[in-house]
Amino acid sequence: MAEAHSTLVKEVVEQFGADRSRLMDIARALHGKLGHLSEDIIGEIADALGIHRVEVRDMVSFYAFLSRSPKGKTTIRLCNAVVERMNGADEIAQAFEEALGIRFGETTPDGAISLEYTPCMGMSDQPPSALVNGVPITGIRKADVPAIIDAIKKGGAVQSLPVAEIELNLRQSGPVIFAPMDRGAAVRRAVDMTPDEIIATMNTARLRGRGGAGFPLAMKWDFCRKAEGDAHYIICNADEGEPGTFKDRVILTEQPDLVFEGMTVAAFVIGAREGFLYLRAEYEYLLPHLEQVLARRRRLGLLGENICGREGFNFDIRIQLGAGAYICGEESALIESLEGKRGAPRDRPPFPVQKGYRNQPSSVNNVETLCCAARIMEKGAEWFSSIGTRDSTGAKLLSVSGDCERPGVYEVPYGATVATVLNMVGAEDAAAVQVGGPSGQCLAPRNFGRSISFEDIPTGGSFIVFGPQRNILESMHQFIEFFVEESCGWCVPCRVGAKHLDIIFRKILDGKGTRADYQQLEQVCMTVKTMSRCGLGQTAANPILTTMRNFPELYDALLQSDDFIPSFDLDKAIKEGCEITGRTPALEEHHV
Amino acid sequence: MSDKPVTFTIDGVEITAKAGQTILQAADDAGIYIPRLCYHPSLPPGGHCRLCTVKINGRPASSCTFPADEGLVVENDTEELNDHRRRIVEMLFVEGNHYCPTCEHSGNCELQAMAYRLGLLAPTLPYFRCERELDASHKDVYVDRDRCILCGRCARASREVDHKVVFGFEGRGVHKRISVDAPHNLGETNLAAADKAAEVCPTGCIMLKRKGFAIPVGQRKYDHEPIGSEIERSRSAK
Numbered sequence: 001m002a003e004a005h006s007t008l009v010k011e012v013v014e015q016f017g018a019d020r021s022r023l024m025d026i027a028r029a030l031h032g033k034l035g036h037l038s039e040d041i042i043g044e045i046a047d048a049l050g051i052h053r054v055e056v057r058d059m060v061s062f063y064a065f066l067s068r069s070p071k072g073k074t075t076i077r078l079c080n081a082v083v084e085r086m087n088g089a090d091e092i093a094q095a096f097e098e099a100l101g102i103r104f105g106e107t108t109p110d111g112a113i114s115l116e117y118t119p120c121m122g123m124s125d126q127p128p129s130a131l132v133n134g135v136p137i138t139g140i141r142k143a144d145v146p147a148i149i150d151a152i153k154k155g156g157a158v159q160s161l162p163v164a165e166i167e168l169n170l171r172q173s174g175p176v177i178f179a180p181m182d183r184g185a186a187v188r189r190a191v192d193m194t195p196d197e198i199i200a201t202m203n204t205a206r207l208r209g210r211g212g213a214g215f216p217l218a219m220k221w222d223f224c225r226k227a228e229g230d231a232h233y234i235i236c237n238a239d240e241g242e243p244g245t246f247k248d249r250v251i252l253t254e255q256p257d258l259v260f261e262g263m264t265v266a267a268f269v270i271g272a273r274e275g276f277l278y279l280r281a282e283y284e285y286l287l288p289h290l291e292q293v294l295a296r297r298r299r300l301g302l303l304g305e306n307i308c309g310r311e312g313f314n315f316d317i318r319i320q321l322g323a324g325a326y327i328c329g330e331e332s333a334l335i336e337s338l339e340g341k342r343g344a345p346r347d348r349p350p351f352p353v354q355k356g357y358r359n360q361p362s363s364v365n366n367v368e369t370l371c372c373a374a375r376i377m378e379k380g381a382e383w384f385s386s387i388g389t390r391d392s393t394g395a396k397l398l399s400v401s402g403d404c405e406r407p408g409v410y411e412v413p414y415g416a417t418v419a420t421v422l423n424m425v426g427a428e429d430a431a432a433v434q435v436g437g438p439s440g441q442c443l444a445p446r447n448f449g450r451s452i453s454f455e456d457i458p459t460g461g462s463f464i465v466f467g468p469q470r471n472i473l474e475s476m477h478q479f480i481e482f483f484v485e486e487s488c489g490w491c492v493p494c495r496v497g498a499k500h501l502d503i504i505f506r507k508i509l510d511g512k513g514t515r516a517d518y519q520q521l522e523q524v525c526m527t528v529k530t531m532s533r534c535g536l537g538q539t540a541a542n543p544i545l546t547t548m549r550n551f552p553e554l555y556d557a558l559l560q561s562d563d564f565i566p567s568f569d570l571d572k573a574i575k576e577g578c579e580i581t582g583r584t585p586a587l588e589e590h591h592v
Numbered sequence: 593m594s595d596k597p598v599t600f601t602i603d604g605v606e607i608t609a610k611a612g613q614t615i616l617q618a619a620d621d622a623g624i625y626i627p628r629l630c631y632h633p634s635l636p637p638g639g640h641c642r643l644c645t646v647k648i649n650g651r652p653a654s655s656c657t658f659p660a661d662e663g664l665v666v667e668n669d670t671e672e673l674n675d676h677r678r679r680i681v682e683m684l685f686v687e688g689n690h691y692c693p694t695c696e697h698s699g700n701c702e703l704q705a706m707a708y709r710l711g712l713l714a715p716t717l718p719y720f721r722c723e724r725e726l727d728a729s730h731k732d733v734y735v736d737r738d739r740c741i742l743c744g745r746c747a748r749a750s751r752e753v754d755h756k757v758v759f760g761f762e763g764r765g766v767h768k769r770i771s772v773d774a775p776h777n778l779g780e781t782n783l784a785a786a787d788k789a790a791e792v793c794p795t796g797c798i799m800l801k802r803k804g805f806a807i808p809v810g811q812r813k814y815d816h817e818p819i820g821s822e823i824e825r826s827r828s829a830k
Contacts, residue, residue, distance in 0.1 A: 039775055054760035054773035061762040061771075325764070342764070347639040347657035489742070489761075489768030491642050493676075496683035496720075499766050503718050520716065527679045530652050530672075531642045567718055 006044055008033065013048035020049050021358070023340030027060055028323060036067040062342035062488075064118065064324030065281050072107040072114035074152045077131040081120035081243045081482075082434075082475045083401045083464055087127040088142070093117075095145040113152060119326065119482055120243035121282040124401035124464070125169045125408045134284045137163040169408030170250055172424065176387065176395045177371050177411055178254060184302050186261045186377035187268075191310040195225060195269040202373060204381035206393045210368035211237065211329075212436060212460035213535075214392075217373060220363055223353040225270045227361035234266040234275040235357060235364045237334055241280060241326040242437035243482060244462035247397040248367040250409045252279075252286050255371065256293045260317060262370025264302065265377055267315040270363055275317045278334050281324050290319055326486040330534050331364035332356075333488065344490045345534035368397055368461070388414030392453040396461060400425045402434075403467030412452060419448040427465045432472050432551070437462035438479035439539035441546040442472065473554050476543035477505055483540040494537030497528035501541060503567070508558055512565045518555060522548065600664035602646075609660035616644055616655040619668070623827020625820035626668050627677050627710065629684075629702055630743035631656040632792050635752055638744045641684075643677050643706070678710040685712075686719045687766075689738035690795070696804050697796030699812030703741060704795075705819035720766075727772070729779030732801055733790050739797040740770050746798055750789035758783045770797075 012029045016022035026045060031037055037045075037060050046053040060066050076096065080089055093104060096115055100108055107114040123129035126138040135158055137148065144163050151158045158164055170178060190198055203218035224232060236259060240248040251259060263275045279287065294317055297303045307313045320338055322328050328337045332346035335357050356362025365373075372394055376384045385393040392414035398421060401407045405426025412421060422430050433443045435452070436459035443450065443457075450456050466472055480502050489495040504521045507513050513521075525541035525548075532538050548555060578584050599608050602615075602624050609618030614637065619626050629641040637656035644655045647667040655666070667673065684690075684703060692698050724737035747759040747770070758781045762771035774780035783790060785800055793799070809815070 043775060052757040052760070052773045053775070054757060054762075054771050057762050057771055058760045062764045342761070347637075347654060349659065484765060487765040489763070489765045491640055492680050492683055492687075492741075493642050495742075495765060495768065496687045497680075499720070500683065500717055523675075523679065524717070527676045531645050531676050531680060533639055533642065533654070 005034070005041060009041060009044040010048050013045065018049060020051055021338075021340045023049070023056065023059055024320065024323060024337060026340075027056075027063075027066055028321060031066055035073070036070050038068065042068075059340060059342050062325065063322075066323050070107070070111070072112050074112065074133050075114045075116055075131075076148075076152075077116045077118035077121075078104070079119070079121045079123065079127070079129045079131075080117045081124060081127075082438075082478050083120075083124040083244060084127040084129060085478065086402060086466075086470065086475070089128040091142055092128045092130075092140050092145065095142045096149075099145055099149055113149070118282070118324065119485065120241065120245075122240055122246040122249045122280070123166075124244050124246060124399065126167050127401070131282060132158045134281075135159055135164060136166060136282075136285055137161065138166060139163060166253075167408075168250060168253065170254065171400075171406050171408040172410040172412070174395050174411030174413070176375055176384075177251060177258070177368065177397060179375075181255065181258055181261075181374075182378065183257050184261070184300065184308070186374040187264045187302055188308050189377045190265045190268050191308045191313060195271075198265065198269050198377070199225070201376060201381045205372075205376045205384040206391075207369070207372050207376060207384065208392065208454055209366055210372065210396065210460070211366040212440075212458050214454040214458055217365070217369060220353060220365070221266065221269050223351075224361045224363040227354050229360040231274070231358070231360045232270045232272045233357045233360060233362040234263050234270060234272045235331075235334065235338065235362055236263050236275070236277040236367060236370055237329060237331065237364055238283070238367050239278050239280045239322055239329040239334055240283075240367070241329045242439065242460050242462050243479070244401050244434065244437050244464040245399040245460060246401075247399045247409050247461050249283055249286070251367050251371060251397070252283065252290065256290055257297070258371045258374050259367055260293065260297055260303070261374040261377075262365070262372075263317060264307065264315060265373055266363060266365065266370065268307075268310075268313060270361070272363075273314055273316075275315065276338055276357070277317060277319045278328070278338060279319055279321050280328075281322045284321055287319060287321065294319075325488075326482075327488045327534075327536055330536060333534070334364060335362065342488070344488045345536075347533065366460075389451075389453050389455070391455045396452055396459070398452070398459075398463045399461050400463045400465070402465035403427060403430065403470065404465045414453045415451050417449055417451050418443060418457070421452065421463065422448065422465065425465070427467070429468055430465045431468040431470065432466040434462070434464040434466070434475075434479075434543075435459050437464070438482055438543055439535070441542060442476065442550060443546075444550040447550060472551060473509060473547060473558075476547050477502070477509055479543040480505055480540070483536065487536060487540070491531075491533040491537065493528050493531040494533065494540060497524055497532070498537070498540050500524050501528065501544060505544060507565075507567050508555070511558060511560065512567070513558060514560050514562050514565055516564065518559055598660055598662040600660060600662065600666060602666040602668050603670075613660050614656060615646065615648070615658050615660050615664070615666060618660045619655065620823050623824055624668065625823045626655050627674075627706060627820065628656060629681075629706060629741065629794055630745060632745050632749070634788070635745060635748045635792070638748060640743050641680065641741070643680055645673065645676070647673070674710060678712050679717075681707050681710055681712055682715050682717055684741045686715050686717050687722070688720075688740060689722065689724060691738075695739065695796045696799060697739075699809050699815045700807075701796060701814070702794035702819060705814035708814070709818040709820060724769075727778045728801075729777035730781070730783060731779070732785035733778065733783060733798060734801060735770065735772075735778055735798050736796065737769060739795045741795055741797075742768060742770065743794060745792040745794065746770065746789045749792045750783075750787065753788035756782060756787065756789070758787070758789055
């Protein structure tokens with residue numbers, strides 16, 4: 001057995017050229033074959049790669065989809081994101097537990113099925129959803145559970161079940177992303193121009209990054225192009241992990257050519273021979289389709305050598321799958337992951353445009369940004385900048401979910417107000433809207449006149465509607481739990497501080513919080529925001545900070561007038577002892 | 593990073609940095625102390641503890657990683673930053689299990705000394721009450737993870753100075769811990785007592801065996817003056 005595994009490890013490592021930077025692929029491949037990566041296998045991988053065991057363990061132990069202990073033949077990962085829980089995910093969880101006789105985190109005694117939770121998997125428009133060995137199933141009702149388990153037991157054919165049907169829910173397409181495209185037009189136009197002319201075009205279009213931060217694309221490409229290095233890289237960030245967003249999934253399903261077109265234009269500008277599309281593990285099911293599109297582009301001369309007949313313009317794209325880590329959407333963490341390491345962000349400077357992948361100049365761009373760039377090549381900068389506002393040109397894709405009649409993807413010109421969007425999606429009675437996901441802001445009805453734009457409310461596209469029936473602060477607490485789970489742990493304020501936000505906020509939600517607790521919560525929020533190393537930590541307190549600002553009445557209603565309420569629960573602390581001794585102490589006078 | 597000397601200010605004091613220095617290094621040379629825990633002068637910076645966060649032209653950044661540059665306006669010793677630093681030290685105390693009165697490292701411990709310097713009286717944040725593993729399998733060195741603050745000095749020292757990679761990390765978020773390059777424990781690694789990795793721990797987590805209480809409590813490094821005094825002394829001498 002051990003020898004067979006040793007041979008298998010060597011084969012897989014060889015398959016990836018014994019290249020240390022392909023550790024993610026090696027680990028994923030072996031995990032797929034063996035079901036988990038034991039300490040022995042970790043040692044074998046290290047030996048075959050000629051690196052240290054602790055380096056392999058460091059990487060493997062970081063990712064949620066890589067397990068170091070045996071799991072069932074099939075793993076059901078039920079999504080427990082906020083929107084999913086608003087739509088009955090807890091009930092579905094219970095149904096799975098009852099049907100299988102195990103709890104989440106456990107495996108059936110016959111080793112057939114494991115139950116796990118997973119954060120937002122990009123299906124918030126069709127909740128509740130789950131991944132069954134990587135195959136997404138959506139719109140799960142309680143009544144579907146027996147059929148799902150039955151299909152798994154009969155050999156894993158969940159693909160044929162109705163729940164395996166993925167809705168596109170493209171509710172409003174616009175001129176920018178989903179309009180018909182002429183394959184290759186943008187690249188042909190690009191090779192007739194100089195890189196400087198293309199950068200000038202992006203500058204005229206005033207295209208800003210769609211990830212949320214809004215960095216001007218022309219500037220990023222220009223920095224990257226001018227940075228000295230042995231090689232330059234273009235990296236497409238398709239690690240769409242912000243809870244409530246799924247527009248990249250729809251783009252990659254409907255318009256993958258536009259994405260690759262944008263990457264190819266970028267490659268021409270910055271001088272890249274190699275590009276990567278970092279695809280989140282939750283979208284692995286899209287891989288065969290994307291590989292087909294890449295193969296067709298190679299056949300058409302849109303990738304490979306001398307692209308579009310341009311002598312010396314050689315470029316190709318590799319798709320890198322992730323393994324379940326929200327932090328890898330942060331560009332420097334993504335690069336670390338792409339190099340086969342734990343997804344820990346880097347300190348800046350240097351920025352990725354100076355020292356990125358393999359310490360070479362790299363431009364990391366959002367899926368939607370690259371689509372916009374391709375469209376600008378096709379239709380011109382003036383056309384693009386005529387859409388939207390002065391500082392936010394073009395349109396934004398919104399992933400709308402939650403309490404609305406028509407969840408799905410909407411292309412909305414920048415400058416649209418929140419109220420306009422709510423009207424569009426059938427959510428006129430919204431009590432709150434979370435714009436930009438947990439790292440964004442929670443808006444109250446009095447804020448609905450504000451606009452989706454870089455100058456007012458910047459967003460990566462997540463737009464979660466809370467109806468009047470919802471307990472908004474409970475959802476905010478779930479967002480905080482998400483950050484605790486997804487913090488990489490590198491720096492103290494995020495690793496420890498996020499957990500403190502969870503604990504203190506929970507105390508307040510349980511009706512045991514005083515003004516002093518509120519004040520402490522606010523202070524910890526500010527420490528986490530100010531002192532954290534990367535965007536995750538710097539925004540992790542936003543669910544609390546933005547509700548403190550926009551929904552003060554919800555906190556007022558929860559806070560107690562006592563000077564101090566202990567977080568220590570005496571009854572809970574002595575419960576086990578009481579059960580063992582069969583006695584309860586006479587402590588009544590000490591009870592609060 | 594600049595290839596020639598640059599001049600910038602920290603809290604209004606003008607200082608000159610040598611080519612290639614970070615803000616923290618330049619501050620040290622100028623006798624201005626910026627609190628830090630994961631930084632060690634003979635190792636590359638880690639950026640873990642964030643205590644050395646300063647405001648650079650108004651924006652927070654870790655001074656141990658940020659290159660000094662001409663004209664930067666740096667804020668360091670401000671009430672706001674020191675409040676955040678105190679809270680971070682508090683977070684470290686409640687994240688692990690730090691029993692100062694019985695710890696051999698008390699008085700030499702940088703975490704304890706930093707708490708004193710920043711005026712942390714008693715933690716008010718809830719304790720995590722975690723269970724951490726003690727590894728005493730090595731003949732000369734033990735690792736008491738109760739006291740680990742995940743500064744990563746041991747990992748950097750082992751890689752950069754000892755060229756061994758005895759230590760690394762595993763897990764993520766609150767589950768992150770120090771890991772050793774062996775199937776089971778430290779005793780199986782090639783760590784030597786004389787290694788830099790065994791020397792650089794700021795707390796009592798990685799300790800040499802049979803060296804206990806060589807210097808009596810009361811005569812230890814931070815028993816008489818606050819941490820950072822050695823740096824600040826060079827300024828008052830100028």
